[in-house]
Amino acid sequence: MWIVYTLVIICVAVWLAGIWIRRGEDLAPFDQTIDAGAIERFSRPDGPSEGHQSLVSEFLAMGKQVKGMSRKELLLFSRNFMENMPNGKEFAARFKPVEIDGLPAEWVLAPGIDPSRRVLYLHGGGFIAGSPNSHRSATSRFSEVANAAVLAIDYRLMPENRRTDGVEDCRSAYRWILENGPEGPSQPSRLFVGGDSAGGNLTLMMAAWVRDQKLRAPDAVVALSPLSDSTYSSPSIRNNLGTDYMLAPMFGRLLKIPTWILSWIFVLENRCRQANPLVSPIFGDLSGLPPMLIQVSEAEMLLDDARRYVNKARKAGSPVRLQSWAGLLHVWQLFYPEVPEAREAWEKIGQFIEQVENSPARGGNHQREGRL
Numbered sequence: 001m002w003i004v005y006t007l008v009i010i011c012v013a014v015w016l017a018g019i020w021i022r023r024g025e026d027l028a029p030f031d032q033t034i035d036a037g038a039i040e041r042f043s044r045p046d047g048p049s050e051g052h053q054s055l056v057s058e059f060l061a062m063g064k065q066v067k068g069m070s071r072k073e074l075l076l077f078s079r080n081f082m083e084n085m086p087n088g089k090e091f092a093a094r095f096k097p098v099e100i101d102g103l104p105a106e107w108v109l110a111p112g113i114d115p116s117r118r119v120l121y122l123h124g125g126g127f128i129a130g131s132p133n134s135h136r137s138a139t140s141r142f143s144e145v146a147n148a149a150v151l152a153i154d155y156r157l158m159p160e161n162r163r164t165d166g167v168e169d170c171r172s173a174y175r176w177i178l179e180n181g182p183e184g185p186s187q188p189s190r191l192f193v194g195g196d197s198a199g200g201n202l203t204l205m206m207a208a209w210v211r212d213q214k215l216r217a218p219d220a221v222v223a224l225s226p227l228s229d230s231t232y233s234s235p236s237i238r239n240n241l242g243t244d245y246m247l248a249p250m251f252g253r254l255l256k257i258p259t260w261i262l263s264w265i266f267v268l269e270n271r272c273r274q275a276n277p278l279v280s281p282i283f284g285d286l287s288g289l290p291p292m293l294i295q296v297s298e299a300e301m302l303l304d305d306a307r308r309y310v311n312k313a314r315k316a317g318s319p320v321r322l323q324s325w326a327g328l329l330h331v332w333q334l335f336y337p338e339v340p341e342a343r344e345a346w347e348k349i350g351q352f353i354e355q356v357e358n359s360p361a362r363g364g365n366h367q368r369e370g371r372l
Contacts, residue, residue, distance in 0.1 A: 025275075025283055030311040031235065031304065038314055041298075042344070043326035051339045055329060059245040066249050074250070075128055075159070082125055082134040085334070093140035095132075100153065100176045103169050106132045107182040108150040110143035115182050116189040117148035122170055122206075124197030124224075124331060126250060127158045138196065138224075141336050145350030146192055149182045155202075163270045163279060170202050171209065178216055192353065193218045196331045197302075200226025200294075204281035204309065207289050220356045221292040222349055225302050225331045226309070228282040230266070231274045234304035243299040246330040251301055282309045289318035291359075293352045295345055297328035323348055 033039065048056075062081075066074055096107040109115070119142055123135040132139065132152035143150045155169035174193070179185055195203035200223040207221050238255065241248050254262065266274050277284030282305070292313070296306035306322060313320040325332070328341055336342040 027229070027233070027282065027308050027312070030308040030315075032311065033307075034311040034314040038310065038320065039322045039324070041324050041326070044341075048327045049340045051335075052328060052332065052341055055332075055335060055339065056245055059329065063245060063249045078126065078129040078250075082129045083131065085134050086136045089137065091136060091140045093136075093143055095136070096182060098151075098182075100173055103172060104132075104154040105173065106152055108132075108136070108139040108143050108152055109182060110140060113143055113147050113149060114189070115149045116186065117146065118177055118181060118188040118190070119143070119146055119148045119150040119192045119194055120170075120174055120177050120206075120218075121150050121152045122155070122193075122195030122199035122202040123152065124195065124199040125157070127163055127166060127198045129157065130199070135196070135334065137336050138334055141333075141346050142194060142222075142349070145346055146353050148190065148192065151177050158269070164272060167202065167205065167278060170206055174206060174210065174215070190357070191216065191218045192220050192222065194222040194224070195226070196224035196333065198227060200224055201228065201230070201279070201281065204228055205278060207292065208277065208281060208284050208286070211288050217290045219290065220353055221290055222352070223292065223294045223306075224333050224345075225296050225300060226294060226306060227302055228280065228305040228309040230280040232262075234302070234308060236304040237301050240299060240301045240303060243327075244301040244330055247301045282312060285316070286313040286318055286320075287316040289313060289316075289320065291352075291356045292318070292320040293323065293349065294320065295323045295325070295333065295348070297326075297330060297332065298324050299327050300330040302330065321352070 066077055069077060092111055094109045096109060098105050098107055121135070121139050121142060123130040123132065125134065131154050135152060139150045139152045142148075151173065153169060153173045155166040157166065177188065177191070179187065181188065193203055193206055203221060203223045204226055207218070210217055232251075232254065237251065241252060241255070244251075263274060270279065272278055274280060275283045286309070294306050294310055296303055303324070306324070310320050310322040325341060325345070332339060333342050333345045336346055
């Protein structure tokens with residue numbers, strides 16, 4: 001009988017430990033808007049465009065296709081899908097391979113850009129997929145609207161590596177871009193950081209890390225549909241499961257696993273807690289951040305990750321803005337130029353960069369010639 005009691009005690013201890021290692025700051029207070037002036041909402045009178053709805057149909061079909069796939073099959077499918085995203089597209093930008101202490105990367109150079117202006121771009125893909133190649137639609141457009149050379153890095157992915165390995169790659173790339181450009185060693189005249197989804201998570205992490213390291217801060221940060229909370233506790237993670245046609249096939253599986261088990265899996269795979277600001281930027285200090293724009297769809301599962309982050313950052317005094325669109329796919333900006341809403345979003349990003357540069361606090365009337 002003592003063996004049974006011992007096993008019960010061990011199971012309860014493991015369960016309680018799983019709950020404890022997942023715990024972080026109570027973020028519920030940040031469900032309430034802190035500064036309404038920092039939030040913009042966009043929608044179309046007749047709903048999303050035909051181009052967008054065509055994509056929705058493709059992702060609905062894809063959701064049926066991946067149903068029942070094993071974890072390995074889903075991984076391969078995700079990677080192949082993302083790598084094939086640019087197929088058939090023509091880009092005006094030039095792509096220049098570069099290596100950063102063994103880390104593969106590429107410079108994305110739109111025609112006529114100022115190479116002294118630079119962007120570090122961190123691609124999305126759930127930390128398991130994606131590359132500079134898969135995100136060329138985003139990086140080439142970013143190069144245009146920022147009138148800058150974009151450095152897209154091929155950071156290490158899971159499950160072959162730990163999530164924190166990718167973090168180290170991003171940090172190394174930031175230090176490198178401070179001293180190097182597409183034409184050789186030089187310091188940037190302007191510097192921006194951007195990323196989407198998982199790359200948005202890394203972008204938010206980088207903003208705080210640069211501050212803490214007392215490195216030169218980026219002039220502005222842009223995060224598209226970022227994951228800010230790796231405990232997956234934002235209300236929209238479950239509330240928008242039925243309207244997020246891109247993330248639901250993957251997240252739906254995770255939500256079926258008890259949270260305390262997920263916590264243990266996360267710790268064993270990554271050697272850190274889910275609420276660690278290294279992987280969950282929202283649990284860190286959000287004061288003293290550079291000007292930041294976050295864009296998100298109101299239909300996606302990461303909606304409240306964005307809302308909560310913006311509200312907490314605004315309360316801490318950081319100049320963070322939120323732009324949300326009704327009824328769109330997760331990271332719809334990747335489908336530029338085919339989707340009208342993607343064109344609109346990139347125009348807003350260009351306007352944000354221009355506003356930051358023309359702000360007296362950021363150096364006065366510095367002229368920018370990015371194409372909108």
